[in-house]
Amino acid sequence: MKILVCMKQVPQKDAPLKLNEQATWVREDVGYEVNEPDAYALEAALQLKEKNGGEVVVISAGPARAQQVLREALAKGADRAIHLEDDRFVTLDAFNIARSFAEAIKDESFDLVFTGLQSDDYGYAQTGVLLAELLGWAHATIIMQIEPKDGGIRVKRELESGFFQYVEMPLPSVLTIQSGINKLRYATLIGIKQAKNKPLRKVTYDEVAAALKPNQLTIEKLYVPVKTKQTEVITGAPGEVAKKLVAKLRDELRVL
Amino acid sequence: MIFRTPLEGIEHPEMEADVVIVGGGPAGMSCALRLSQLIDEHNAAHPDSALSKENIYVLEKGREIGMHSLSGALLDPRSMNELLPGWENEAPIESPVTSDSLYYMTRTAAFKAPITPPPMQDHGNYVISLNRFTKWLGGKVEEAGITVFSGFAGSELLYDGDRVAGVRTDDKGVDKNNQPKGNFEPGYDLKSKVTVLAEGPRGSLTKQLIARFDLLKDRNPQTFGVGVKELWELPEGRIKPGQVIYTMGWPLTTAEYGGAWIYGGKDNTVSLGFVTGLDYPDPRTDPQHVLQSFKQHPMVAKLLEGGKLVRYGAKTMPYGGWWSLPPLGGDGWMIVGDSAGFLNSQRLKGVHLAIKSGMLAAETAFAALIGGDSSAKALGEFQKKVDSSWIKQELYPVRNFHQGFEHGFLAGMLNTGLLMATGGHGLMNRYAGHPGHTRMLQLWDIMGHGGNREALTGPAKGDGKLTFDKLTDLYHSGTRHEEDQPAHLVVMDTDLCVTRCTKEYGNPCQFFCPANVYEMAEVEGGGKRLHLNPSNCVHCKTCDIMDPYQIINWVPPEGGGGPNYDGM
Numbered sequence: 001m002k003i004l005v006c007m008k009q010v011p012q013k014d015a016p017l018k019l020n021e022q023a024t025w026v027r028e029d030v031g032y033e034v035n036e037p038d039a040y041a042l043e044a045a046l047q048l049k050e051k052n053g054g055e056v057v058v059i060s061a062g063p064a065r066a067q068q069v070l071r072e073a074l075a076k077g078a079d080r081a082i083h084l085e086d087d088r089f090v091t092l093d094a095f096n097i098a099r100s101f102a103e104a105i106k107d108e109s110f111d112l113v114f115t116g117l118q119s120d121d122y123g124y125a126q127t128g129v130l131l132a133e134l135l136g137w138a139h140a141t142i143i144m145q146i147e148p149k150d151g152g153i154r155v156k157r158e159l160e161s162g163f164f165q166y167v168e169m170p171l172p173s174v175l176t177i178q179s180g181i182n183k184l185r186y187a188t189l190i191g192i193k194q195a196k197n198k199p200l201r202k203v204t205y206d207e208v209a210a211a212l213k214p215n216q217l218t219i220e221k222l223y224v225p226v227k228t229k230q231t232e233v234i235t236g237a238p239g240e241v242a243k244k245l246v247a248k249l250r251d252e253l254r255v256l
Numbered sequence: 257m258i259f260r261t262p263l264e265g266i267e268h269p270e271m272e273a274d275v276v277i278v279g280g281g282p283a284g285m286s287c288a289l290r291l292s293q294l295i296d297e298h299n300a301a302h303p304d305s306a307l308s309k310e311n312i313y314v315l316e317k318g319r320e321i322g323m324h325s326l327s328g329a330l331l332d333p334r335s336m337n338e339l340l341p342g343w344e345n346e347a348p349i350e351s352p353v354t355s356d357s358l359y360y361m362t363r364t365a366a367f368k369a370p371i372t373p374p375p376m377q378d379h380g381n382y383v384i385s386l387n388r389f390t391k392w393l394g395g396k397v398e399e400a401g402i403t404v405f406s407g408f409a410g411s412e413l414l415y416d417g418d419r420v421a422g423v424r425t426d427d428k429g430v431d432k433n434n435q436p437k438g439n440f441e442p443g444y445d446l447k448s449k450v451t452v453l454a455e456g457p458r459g460s461l462t463k464q465l466i467a468r469f470d471l472l473k474d475r476n477p478q479t480f481g482v483g484v485k486e487l488w489e490l491p492e493g494r495i496k497p498g499q500v501i502y503t504m505g506w507p508l509t510t511a512e513y514g515g516a517w518i519y520g521g522k523d524n525t526v527s528l529g530f531v532t533g534l535d536y537p538d539p540r541t542d543p544q545h546v547l548q549s550f551k552q553h554p555m556v557a558k559l560l561e562g563g564k565l566v567r568y569g570a571k572t573m574p575y576g577g578w579w580s581l582p583p584l585g586g587d588g589w590m591i592v593g594d595s596a597g598f599l600n601s602q603r604l605k606g607v608h609l610a611i612k613s614g615m616l617a618a619e620t621a622f623a624a625l626i627g628g629d630s631s632a633k634a635l636g637e638f639q640k641k642v643d644s645s646w647i648k649q650e651l652y653p654v655r656n657f658h659q660g661f662e663h664g665f666l667a668g669m670l671n672t673g674l675l676m677a678t679g680g681h682g683l684m685n686r687y688a689g690h691p692g693h694t695r696m697l698q699l700w701d702i703m704g705h706g707g708n709r710e711a712l713t714g715p716a717k718g719d720g721k722l723t724f725d726k727l728t729d730l731y732h733s734g735t736r737h738e739e740d741q742p743a744h745l746v747v748m749d750t751d752l753c754v755t756r757c758t759k760e761y762g763n764p765c766q767f768f769c770p771a772n773v774y775e776m777a778e779v780e781g782g783g784k785r786l787h788l789n790p791s792n793c794v795h796c797k798t799c800d801i802m803d804p805y806q807i808i809n810w811v812p813p814e815g816g817g818g819p820n821y822d823g824m
Binding site for chain 1: 269271319320323403405407408425428429437438439441444446566567732734736820822823
């Protein structure tokens with residue numbers, strides 16, 4: 001099976017975030033790491049490859065720094081990488097990222113595309129689903145298990161309150177993978193060394209620009225929530241308290 | 257409690273190496289970069305006998321380069337000018353130093369020294385974030401084609417008889433009971449011709465090496481201080497970039513050694529911290545509390561008012577100076593930077609010496625690779641290079657500086673004057689020194705030393721605005737570890753904690769640890785026992801240094817764990 005894993009570099013969870021000057025996103029000078037759900041998606045892909053053979057390719061869109069995520073994936077066992085390298089990819093919405101990926105892989109033939117269930121920064125949970133739509137493939141979200149079955153696959157989806165759904169799907173398909181479904185492997189020293197010589201194809205912004213459309217989603221403004229909570233304690237006998245409370249709700253807050 | 261110990265019966269994959277540098281701080285990275293430069297020069301001049309950089313490695317236990325790097329920091333540019341002329345045009349610098357001043361503090365007042373003493377004058381130096389600086393320097397090393405393995409700690413030295421034959425990296429995926437997990441990866445044996453220890457203060461491999469060969473036997477014992485640091489963002493215009501303030505005195509008394517720094521950075525940030533000498537007498541002394549009290553001084557409180565805490569961290573530094581340096585090179589090994597003790601305690605600076613020591617070690621390693629000889633004789637050349645470099649010119653005249661403070665602040669100041677008048681000689685060429693932990697008094701004895709230590713003993717409470725309790729501060733260190741792993745604070749006798757220590761010293765580990773790793777927990781049915789929170793550890797090494805019984809052995813946890821000193 002030939003599997004593509006979409007991976008994203010996101011600000012570190014514990015990094016102190018500062019807003020950029022336009023207050024539309026965080027400043028560049030934070031620490032970055034791999035989006036956690038994507039790490040599980042990669043692990044799921046590597047385990048499938050180990051069992052059934054095939055190839056694992058990783059793809060990411062972002063500035064030069066995003067290469068770190070791809071290098072780590074190569075060190076853990078991915079076979080090759082595709083880097084859509086440009087600062088402008090950071091400003092694209094999920095639909096345009098999906099369009100970029102679809103364009104970048106149009107000459108490839110994958111059996112499966114994995115993404116993490118959502119990103120730790122924007123949290124849209126859309127890129128994978130939109131990519132499936134663009135490719136015209138089937139898709140399923142919040143996947144916990146994948147097994148080959150009768151030329152297709154059988155997957156386990158997480159539903160709410162402890163319920164699961166088992167679905168049989170054709171190939172090719174796009175799956176968005178749930179976090180925590182497997183134990184992440186460590187990169188080894190020899191893996192890190194070998195990763196240096198694995199193929200990494202770079203795709204420029206211009207190569208995919210024709211496929212893009214204007215963003216349908218833009219961030220107007222980010223701000224740090226200001227604490228405005230005020231607590232007032234009403235005292236007195238129960239009857240009096242009730243009267244005071246009604247008066248407040250009616251006259252001050254006008255909710256009655 | 258199960259402690260991290262080497263697993264038995266595990267096969268370790270082997271990799272050949274020419275040079276392994278353990279630790280990716282300023283010393284290790286400068287060593288790697290200088291080595292790369294020498295190889296490039298050699299290969300340009302002798303294309304037929306070109307050397308490869310393929311098998312030169314830097315091990316860094318932090319998840320990423322620079323993540324465990326914490327310092328004030330002021331950088332004396334001397335060594336960087338040698339390593340990379342023009343570096344200041346591209347390195348991340350907060351600001352050149354614009355002014356410096358020294359204050360003597362009492363509880364409510366601050367007396368400014370009419371002139372800043374010459375060793376503390378900082379014109380020409382730079383305020384930097386050591387984290388950002390190290391990240392940048394590490395980037396240079398990687399660009400030069402040297403492999404940095406970040407997220408990998410050196411856990412053991414490999415020996416071939418009395419020769420250091422390389423380094424074993426940490427085992428990954430070991431559970432709380434010291435058993436391999438499903439994703440277990442054994443550490444690698446890096447069989448190396450030359451091993452350079454650049455682990456920072458109290459390096460764990462350096463400690464093994466010093467113990468095995470009794471390297472400090474005719475030296476002064478190393479002495480340390482622990483610097484507790486907070487990074488703040490202040491309202492516009494509160495402090496100028498490059499403004500440098502040192503203080504002495506309160507909240508410390510004349511019985512303790514130490515002082516504070518306040519450095520103005522860019523974007524209205526300020527680096528402030530307090531160094532408490534790890535040779536204090538009162539076992540209840542809490543260095544994190546010392547910093548909190550310092551911030552309540554009217555002068556400091558006014559500076560910080562309306563500001564916001566951004567980051568917190570702590571790190572030890574070696575003060576011992578020239579007489580505490582171990583032999584620097586031996587059969588297969590060299591020791592550089594803070595691991596050896598290259599720090600000028602009178603100038604409160606060590607980064608430039610770390611860099612220079614790394615460069616000189618690189619020159620020695622290069623000669624060893626060319627000559628095919630990394631014996632004690634060949635690597636002993638490193639010592640000679642240091643002796644004939646400006647490192648010795650800088651450290652030798654202040655060789656007796658710190659020892660003078662062993663008898664208190666006033667004696668230290670008198671001695672400093674005497675040393676300056678005699679070219680560092682003082683009353684004798686070499687003053688003795690004592691390990692800091694031996695100066696800790698038992699609870700019974702400290703009672704005679706009077707009170708007035710509330711400002712530096714016991715846990716700080718914190719108001720949540722200006723001052724913080726330890727856990728709040730710790731939250732700002734970004735510390736993260738794999739939870740399911742054995743304790744890496746190897747306490748060799750946990751019974752002693754309750755049978756002797758509680759009575760004699762009152763369990764000082766609870767106080768000196770700036771990260772709340774050590775707690776004395778109530779036991780059902782009365783009594784107490786030691787409880788560890790290893791995941792809190794910020795890798796400062798204070799416990800390994802200051803424990804009065806010397807039964808705490810700090811070993812590296814699973815590589816990749818630890819603080820995240822972003823911007824520190």
